Amino acid sequence: MPTYRVLIVDDNEGIHDDFRTLLQPDRSPDELDALAEELFGDQARAPAHEDVPQYHFDSVFQGPSALASVENAVANGEAYALAFVDIRMPPGWDGVETILKLWAVDPDLQIVLCSAYSDYSWEEIVQKLGVSDKLLMLRKPFDPDSVKQLALTTTCRWERDRRIRQRMAELEAELEECRRQLSDARPERAD
Amino acid sequence: MVPPLVASPIVGTALAHVPGHVVITDADLKILYLNRPVPGHEAEPEALVGTGYLDLLTAEQAQTVQAGLERAHETGRPQEHETVVEPPTGGRQWYSTQITWYETDDGAAGMMCVLTEITPQKQAEQHAETLRKELIGATHRASMAEIATGVLHNVGNVLTSVNVSAETLIKELDRSRLHLLGRTVQMLDEHAGHLAAFIDRDPKGRRLPLLLSQLDQALTTEHQDLRREVGRLAEHVALMRSIVEAQQTIAKVGNTVEPALPRDLVEQTLSMFRLDFEARFVDLVTELPDIGKVVLDKQATLQVLSNLVRNAIEALEGVELPRRLVVRTAVEGDGIWFEVEDTGMGIAPQHAERLFDHGFSTKRNGHGFGLHASLIAARTMNGTLQAYSKGVGHGARFRLTLPRIMP
Numbered sequence: 326m327p328t329y330r331v332l333i334v335d336d337n338e339g340i341h342d343d344f345r346t347l348l349q350p351d352r353s354p355d356e357l358d359a360l361a362e363e364l365f366g367d368q369a370r371a372p373a374h375e376d377v378p379q380y381h382f383d384s385v386f387q388g389p390s391a392l393a394s395v396e397n398a399v400a401n402g403e404a405y406a407l408a409f410v411d412i413r414m415p416p417g418w419d420g421v422e423t424i425l426k427l428w429a430v431d432p433d434l435q436i437v438l439c440s441a442y443s444d445y446s447w448e449e450i451v452q453k454l455g456v457s458d459k460l461l462m463l464r465k466p467f468d469p470d471s472v473k474q475l476a477l478t479t480t481c482r483w484e485r486d487r488r489i490r491q492r493m494a495e496l497e498a499e500l501e502e503c504r505r506q507l508s509d510a511r512p513e514r515a516d
Numbered sequence: 517m518v519p520p521l522v523a524s525p526i527v528g529t530a531l532a533h534v535p536g537h538v539v540i541t542d543a544d545l546k547i548l549y550l551n552r553p554v555p556g557h558e559a560e561p562e563a564l565v566g567t568g569y570l571d572l573l574t575a576e577q578a579q580t581v582q583a584g585l586e587r588a589h590e591t592g593r594p595q596e597h598e599t600v601v602e603p604p605t606g607g608r609q610w611y612s613t614q615i616t617w618y619e620t621d622d623g624a625a626g627m628m629c630v631l632t633e634i635t636p637q638k639q640a641e642q643h644a645e646t647l648r649k650e651l652i653g654a655t656h657r658a659s660m661a662e663i664a665t666g667v668l669h670n671v672g673n674v675l676t677s678v679n680v681s682a683e684t685l686i687k688e689l690d691r692s693r694l695h696l697l698g699r700t701v702q703m704l705d706e707h708a709g710h711l712a713a714f715i716d717r718d719p720k721g722r723r724l725p726l727l728l729s730q731l732d733q734a735l736t737t738e739h740q741d742l743r744r745e746v747g748r749l750a751e752h753v754a755l756m757r758s759i760v761e762a763q764q765t766i767a768k769v770g771n772t773v774e775p776a777l778p779r780d781l782v783e784q785t786l787s788m789f790r791l792d793f794e795a796r797f798v799d800l801v802t803e804l805p806d807i808g809k810v811v812l813d814k815q816a817t818l819q820v821l822s823n824l825v826r827n828a829i830e831a832l833e834g835v836e837l838p839r840r841l842v843v844r845t846a847v848e849g850d851g852i853w854f855e856v857e858d859t860g861m862g863i864a865p866q867h868a869e870r871l872f873d874h875g876f877s878t879k880r881n882g883h884g885f886g887l888h889a890s891l892i893a894a895r896t897m898n899g900t901l902q903a904y905s906k907g908v909g910h911g912a913r914f915r916l917t918l919p920r921i922m923p
Binding site: 335336337339340342343346347352355356357360361363364365367386387389390413416417440441465466467468469 | 668669670671672673674675676677678679680683684691693696699703720723724726727730731733734748752755869870872873891
């Protein structure tokens with residue numbers, strides 16, 4: 326069961342609790358479940374799937390502290406996979422401004438932009454943030470299942486992207502090695 | 517036929533060409549001379565000579581002319597007023613009327629009245645007034661939209677939490693292990709005749725005490741979780757109510773603007789808290805130079821100022837004497853600002869950035885919408901609201917900056 330780091334950026338404290346509550350893992354079977362099965366033949370409810378990721382949450386309430394957290398995470402080699410960012414966080418940066426700054430330090434970060442009422446049209450958001458497949462939107466009040474699936478999708482995608490980048494780097498290194506061998510071999514053949 | 521009043525042909529021609537209506541009467545207001553028809557009447561000037569001037573006017577106009585003339589007579593100065601005329605051809609015309617009392621050396625006296633048409637100026641003024649009203653309407657609608665947006669955002673946030681709490685409650689209840697208690701009772705019933713033997717010797721019976729103790733723990737935890745979630749739900753419902761309350765407070769913003777002396781506004785605000793200052797031994801210092809009148813939303817400004825002063829008093833309650841409150845106003849650049857500074861508890865750095873958030877409060881009974889509403893009020897007035905504090909124990913200073921619009 327993989328674990329991903331998730332950053333919640335919202336000026337509303339209640340929303341932080343909501344994300345944590347929704348995305349906390351199911352209770353794992355305990356001694357009482359075992360006893361109930363032994364005595365009454367009750368089957369304990371199995372968790373949804375063993376591969377559903379777990380999340381480690383950090384909470385910040387304003388754009389600048391979000392930037393500091395992401396900078397720290399990148400510097401320590403423990404990058405966040407996903408950030409939930411609220412579009413409205415008075416009095417500081419709004420969500421779109423915050424995302425611009427987060428991507429400047431961590432372009433691989435998956436982002437879910439949350440809004441109840443948007444000050445931006447979709448066109449304006451794309452204009453400001455560019456064309457990206459790392460951004461999804463979530464309307465408040467949100468649907469709990471959508472949040473769970475969004476977290477699952479974005480973190481899996483982040484992991485896949487990370488593996489692809491790693492594989493690309495390996496392949497490029499191999500390619501470079503091949504080129505080097507090739508150029509080493511050529512002069513010999515020229516002889 | 518009245519003898520020609522104006523003997524000199526030059527004066528006569530000049531009078532006839534004065535760009536206005538000249539009316540000269542005797543002391544009984546009988547017309548002696550008209551250079552052109554009386555506004556609103558088609559009769560030729562010659563035909564009106566010898567008739568009463570007041571007969572050509574409405575009762576109201578006649579009254580104004582008489583009053584003007586009396587005053588002109590008493591003061592020796594010309595009197596001016598504006599008249600609306602509705603000619604039979606339709607439309608409205610505005611005239612500025614100047615009334616002078618004259619007395620000649622040989623004892624003749626009477627009124628000289630000059631009417632100058634000001635219809636174009638009046639129409640321009642009315643047009644400007646209509647535009648101003650539309651502008652105020654538009655500003656009002658814009659601020660209402662701003663408020664509605666804020667309310668939607670805040671209610672959206674809370675609804676999300678309500679939704680999550682409700683879902684969590686359902687999930688927890690669905691997964692409750694309360695039913696295990698029923699199963700246990702059922703099992704005990706089945707062995708009602710020989711319970712002691714069952715619990716003592718049966719392999720299942722011997723496990724029952726352990727199951728009960730585990731079940732007790734699980735149900736206690738469950739109960740605590742449910743209690744916590746219901747508490748959260750109740751909090752959120754209360755928050756929604758406070759959002760609606762705050763919205764009703766804010767909705768008053770967008771009042772009409774008017775010229776006011778910033779100093780007066782501060783004094784008006786402080787007068788509301790006089791008893792609080794005395795009861796809490798607050799030393800009040802004001803630095804209020806004359807910075808002239810400024811056009812602003814008086815209601816909204818008073819609302820923000822009283823909120824800042826109330827907060828300052830509460831911050832001062834938490835510290836020992838001396839307790840000092842300073843209120844200042846000043847002009848800076850294109851703006852004016854009001855400052856409320858206290859030597860109270862100050863603001864912790866970790867609270868500083870959330871100070872203006874909706875629902876954020878460090879006060880035990882705070883709702884967390886005072887400063888939030890103040891910030892929105894400041895923004896609605898195209899102003900800013902800023903907080904400064906060097907931390908806990910170092911007091912705080914709030915500054916409301918507004919554009920300096922001269923009346």
